[in-house]
Amino acid sequence: MSARIPTWGERLRRLRYSVRGKLIAVVVATTIIAVLVAGVAMLSHDLTVYRKSWLSDLSTQANILALSTAPALLFNDRDTATRNLSALQARPAVLVAALYNRNGALYAHYVRPGATMPPASLTRPAFGAHIEGERIQLVQPIMRKGEWLGTIYLSARYDVQGRINAYFGIFGLVILLSVLVALVLSAVLQRVITDPLDAMANVARQVVEKEDYTPRAQPSKDVEIGVVVAAFNRMLDEVQHRTLALQQSQDALREADRRKDEFLATLAHELRNPLAPIRHAVKLLELPNVDERQRQWGRDVIARQVQRMALLLDDLLEVSRITRGRLELKQSHVDLPSVVAAAVETARPLVESKQHQLEIVLPREPVELDVDPLRISQALSNLLTNAAKYTDVGGRITLTAELDLPRGLAITVADTGIGVTPQNIPRLFEMFSQVESPVDRAEGGLGIGLALVKGLVELHGGTVEAYSGGLGHGSRFTIRLPASAFSKRQVGDPASTIEQAPLPRHRSRILLADDNRDAVDSLALVLNMAGYDVYPTHSGVEALEVGARVQPEVFILDIGMPEISGYELAGRIRQQPWGRDALLIALTGWGQQEDKERSRGAGFDHHLTKPVDPDQLDSLLRRGTVRTRAGPSPV
Amino acid sequence: MAGILLMSGVAGLACAQSVSEDSVKAAFVYRFTDYVDWPAPALQRAVFTIAVLDDPQLTRELERICAGHQVKGHPVRVKPIHRQKEASDAQIVFLGAGDADAHRRFIAALGAHPILIVTDEDHGLDAGSTINFMLVDHRLRFEISLTAAGRSGLKISSELLSVAARVEGHS
Numbered sequence: 001m002s003a004r005i006p007t008w009g010e011r012l013r014r015l016r017y018s019v020r021g022k023l024i025a026v027v028v029a030t031t032i033i034a035v036l037v038a039g040v041a042m043l044s045h046d047l048t049v050y051r052k053s054w055l056s057d058l059s060t061q062a063n064i065l066a067l068s069t070a071p072a073l074l075f076n077d078r079d080t081a082t083r084n085l086s087a088l089q090a091r092p093a094v095l096v097a098a099l100y101n102r103n104g105a106l107y108a109h110y111v112r113p114g115a116t117m118p119p120a121s122l123t124r125p126a127f128g129a130h131i132e133g134e135r136i137q138l139v140q141p142i143m144r145k146g147e148w149l150g151t152i153y154l155s156a157r158y159d160v161q162g163r164i165n166a167y168f169g170i171f172g173l174v175i176l177l178s179v180l181v182a183l184v185l186s187a188v189l190q191r192v193i194t195d196p197l198d199a200m201a202n203v204a205r206q207v208v209e210k211e212d213y214t215p216r217a218q219p220s221k222d223v224e225i226g227v228v229v230a231a232f233n234r235m236l237d238e239v240q241h242r243t244l245a246l247q248q249s250q251d252a253l254r255e256a257d258r259r260k261d262e263f264l265a266t267l268a269h270e271l272r273n274p275l276a277p278i279r280h281a282v283k284l285l286e287l288p289n290v291d292e293r294q295r296q297w298g299r300d301v302i303a304r305q306v307q308r309m310a311l312l313l314d315d316l317l318e319v320s321r322i323t324r325g326r327l328e329l330k331q332s333h334v335d336l337p338s339v340v341a342a343a344v345e346t347a348r349p350l351v352e353s354k355q356h357q358l359e360i361v362l363p364r365e366p367v368e369l370d371v372d373p374l375r376i377s378q379a380l381s382n383l384l385t386n387a388a389k390y391t392d393v394g395g396r397i398t399l400t401a402e403l404d405l406p407r408g409l410a411i412t413v414a415d416t417g418i419g420v421t422p423q424n425i426p427r428l429f430e431m432f433s434q435v436e437s438p439v440d441r442a443e444g445g446l447g448i449g450l451a452l453v454k455g456l457v458e459l460h461g462g463t464v465e466a467y468s469g470g471l472g473h474g475s476r477f478t479i480r481l482p483a484s485a486f487s488k489r490q491v492g493d494p495a496s497t498i499e500q501a502p503l504p505r506h507r508s509r510i511l512l513a514d515d516n517r518d519a520v521d522s523l524a525l526v527l528n529m530a531g532y533d534v535y536p537t538h539s540g541v542e543a544l545e546v547g548a549r550v551q552p553e554v555f556i557l558d559i560g561m562p563e564i565s566g567y568e569l570a571g572r573i574r575q576q577p578w579g580r581d582a583l584l585i586a587l588t589g590w591g592q593q594e595d596k597e598r599s600r601g602a603g604f605d606h607h608l609t610k611p612v613d614p615d616q617l618d619s620l621l622r623r624g625t626v627r628t629r630a631g632p633s634p635v
Numbered sequence: 636m637a638g639i640l641l642m643s644g645v646a647g648l649a650c651a652q653s654v655s656e657d658s659v660k661a662a663f664v665y666r667f668t669d670y671v672d673w674p675a676p677a678l679q680r681a682v683f684t685i686a687v688l689d690d691p692q693l694t695r696e697l698e699r700i701c702a703g704h705q706v707k708g709h710p711v712r713v714k715p716i717h718r719q720k721e722a723s724d725a726q727i728v729f730l731g732a733g734d735a736d737a738h739r740r741f742i743a744a745l746g747a748h749p750i751l752i753v754t755d756e757d758h759g760l761d762a763g764s765t766i767n768f769m770l771v772d773h774r775l776r777f778e779i780s781l782t783a784a785g786r787s788g789l790k791i792s793s794e795l796l797s798v799a800a801r802v803e804g805h806s
Contacts, residue, residue: 070794074666076774077798145669 020194024186031178039171046167047160054093054158055129058138061094062152066142069099069108073142073149078108085110095135096155100125102148118153125151134158196220200232213240259430263448269589270312273516274305276611280522283614287529294525301518304349311346318378319448322455329372329459336367336401336409343380344399350388351397353517358384361400367409371460371485379456379464382449383413383477390475391417392562393539408462408483414476420468428466429454453479460485509533509550510621513543513569514558514587519610523556523587526614532621540564544572551578554621559588559599567602574603585620587612659775660768661696664729664753667766668706670795673726674788677749683709686722688741690731691715697729719744727751730764738762749788760803765789769800776800 006014014021065084072081085097088110098109098118106120122139130137136158142149200217207213216233220226281298284290290298321327340360351358369376380399387397401411420428429450450466457464461482468475510532514520517538524536535550537543540561547555555573559566566586573579585606586599596607606620664685683706687694694715701711714725719741722728728750730738735756742752742763752764759767765783769776782804784791796802 068794068797071670071798075663075777075795075798077776080798 019197020190023189023194024183027182027186028179031182032175035171035174035178039167043164043167047163050163054136058136058154058156062138062140062154065097066140066152070142070144070149073101073107081108093157094154095157098153100151100153102150107150118155122151122153131158134161192222193225196225196229200229207236213243271309272589272610274309277301277518277522278305279611280526284522284525301522305518315448315452319452319455327459329375331370331372334369334373336369337362339369339373339377340380340399340401342377343384346381347384347388350385354388355394356388356391357396359398361398363401363403367403369485375456375459379453379479380411382453386449387413387415387417391415406483408485409481410478412476412478414474416474419471419473419475420466421471425466425468509552510535510554510556511543511547511550511552512536512556513540513561515539515561516558530618540569543569547573547579548576552582554583554585556585556587559586559590567598570603656775657693658696660755661693661700663777664697664727665700667751670792671751672790674749677726678707680724681709682712683707684712684714684725685727685729686714686716686725687729688716688731689733693729693731723748725750727753730754732756735762747786751789771800778803780804
């Protein structure tokens with residue numbers, strides 16, 4: 001950082017192109033021009049006056065001399081004449097005075113020391129004044145009573161050059177003083193005008209160079225400059241504001257984009273998930289030796305999974321309608337319990353599959369709603385599904401409806417699940433947001449459930465809010481419907497439903513692990529019929545437990561499982577003596593290259609994408625079991 | 636004194652390059668009329684008379700100079716005289732070279748008449764004349780007696796006094 005000292009030339013150049021330099025130049029130039037013009041005018045006037053007055057002065061002098069010397073001429077008194085002429089000693093500007101008689105001969109003269117002698121004769125005098133350089137000569141006749149007595153001759157200084165010199169000396173002095181004054185003035189002007197401008201220029205430079213819009217120019221008391229500074233600062237405010245807004249909207253867009261990408265991936269996954277059980281069920285139904293129990297099971301699987309897909313697609317359509325403002329409410333008069341019942345019915349399969357306890361508390365008095373029953377029950381079922389999803393197996397879910405007059409009706413769904421961190425609560429209702437990190441996508445879902453709830457409730461003029469005691473402390477969602485959305489009636493008993501689902505079991509030496517029960521069951525059925533001993537499990541813990549007992553040759557593991565993910569499970573199996581040489585197959589909806597690499601890194605031998613083709617799996621198992629020679633010979 | 640030649644600075648002598656003393660004196664006499672004021676009664680006559688006592692040479696010169704000129708608005712007459720009585724009507728009397736005592740008597744006899752008496756002799760003023768010619772460095776000059784002028788009621792111009800070689804008395 002060596003600050004180079006600018007040379008004089010550079011300073012001068014900078015000054016020349018700066019406002020300050022121009023101001024100085026203008027002031028100095030104006031001053032010099034004014035002084036010169038005034039000076040030249042004064043000089044020319046003075047010269048004219050000088051010439052006139054000097055001429056008239058000399059002429060008067062000559063007349064006086066003519067009068068006084070006339071008698072001397074008349075009576076031939078040279079001494080008196082000389083004495084009269086000598087009186088001019090008192091006039092230093094008069095150099096020569098001479099008297100000529102009528103013959104033109106020099107009669108008497110006076111010569112100032114150092115001056116040249118007058119001409120010896122003046123035979124044909126040219127009367128009047130003659131200016132030659134710095135001399136003025138005056139020749140005048142001496143008359144008395146019309147009679148010409150002789151001629152008087154005067155020669156005097158005519159010091160025009162001296163005067164001009166003196167004037168220019170004065171001009172120079174005045175100009176010098178004026179320029180000094182102008183410089184002082186410009187220094188003052190600089191403080192008033194150029195300082196604010198300089199400051200503004202500095203701010204502008206800083207803004208441009210550092211792209212930092214925070215600095216501001218100092219306000220000025222001066223009207224015009226104050227306006228400029230204020231405008232400049234307002235412009236900076238505006239630019240800063242806009243830049244910030246742009247930044248924010250850019251960030252928001254990027255975030256939305258990221259969420260949309262995530263959403264698309266999740267969507268693909270979610271749409272694909274039900275396909276595996278359906279395909280397995282279809283495969284099962286195609287087999288010739290299926291009994292009626294198995295056939296019924298297959299139909300149930302297909303029905304459930306189709307229902308699940310339909311719900312998913314409905315949600316998607318609904319959200320898109322809400323965001324485009326196309327959703328129309330079909331309001332009708334319904335009672336609260338029926339709406340809640342419809343919601344519970346929709347959520348029941350998931351709640352049951354995770355063995356949650358569901359408690360429902362409704363107000364004693366009957367409550368009738370003026371709402372779109374489909375939408376409200378959809379919102380409630382979403383909350384219930386969410387609660388079931390984000391609560392570990394065997395949790396407790398409570399739905400409570402309370403009259404909170406005169407404000408309205410509050411319906412709260414509380415769970416004992418994983419909860420939400422405080423900083424995530426505001427983002428919960430945003431589209432595509434999922435609290436769970438994408439590593440363990442066990443619960444699936446599109447991340448649109450809560451956004452949909454919010455949209456639906458707001459369409460009814462209500463609000464929805466979330467509360468959580470933090471991670472692991474469960475969460476609570478409350479829908480508030482305004483008084484306008486319901487009317488109160490009589491009697492209604494609180495209903496509570498507790499459902500439990502049984503745990504199916506099977507045989508042999510392929511271990512399956514998937515938290516999607518249908519997926520496990522259908523695949524187990526297919527493999528069982530293909531002649532394998534199959535041990536289906538539904539969590540990592542269970543898989544390890546069963547694995548240690550059975551010591552299977554092949555493990556087919558789902559990746560996205562709660563608690564212990566497929567990756568972790570594979571690692572743990574590889575650490576066991578019974579699992580070191582086993583064939584590990586990853587079975588997942590995530591089929592991208594990086595997913596495959598990751599599963600290979602975790603210890604898997606193969607990576608299959610859901611829904612798996614049973615024939616492909618069969619051939620893989622054949623090769624795998626032959627190579628490891630650990631399993632029974634294929635059928 | 637004849638034969639003295641003067642470079643003439645005197646106006647009115649058109650053709651003279653070197654002129655006689657008489658001629659210069661005549662010119663002086665004529666010029667004196669410009670610088671002397673007579674009391675008004677003295678100028679009530681029809682002509683301005685210059686009387687010259689016994690000097691035909693000067694008379695001629697005067698006549699020549701004055702021919703065609705006017706003095707104080709009157710034509711000039713040059714009058715040669717021989718006696719004191721003939722001078723009583725003149726405004727100027729010129730007493731040429733002659734007996735000093737005779738001149739003294741002449742002047743005394745004229746009394747207090749307003750007549751400019753011009754003499755040309757040593758100590759002329761003592762004899763009672765108003766203007767007396769004299770030579771200074773071979774040049775013709777004159778002296779003036781203000782006493783005599785006062786006695787005759789004449790006023791002499793200061794310009795004339797300034798060129799006089801000597802001025803006697805007080806006005």
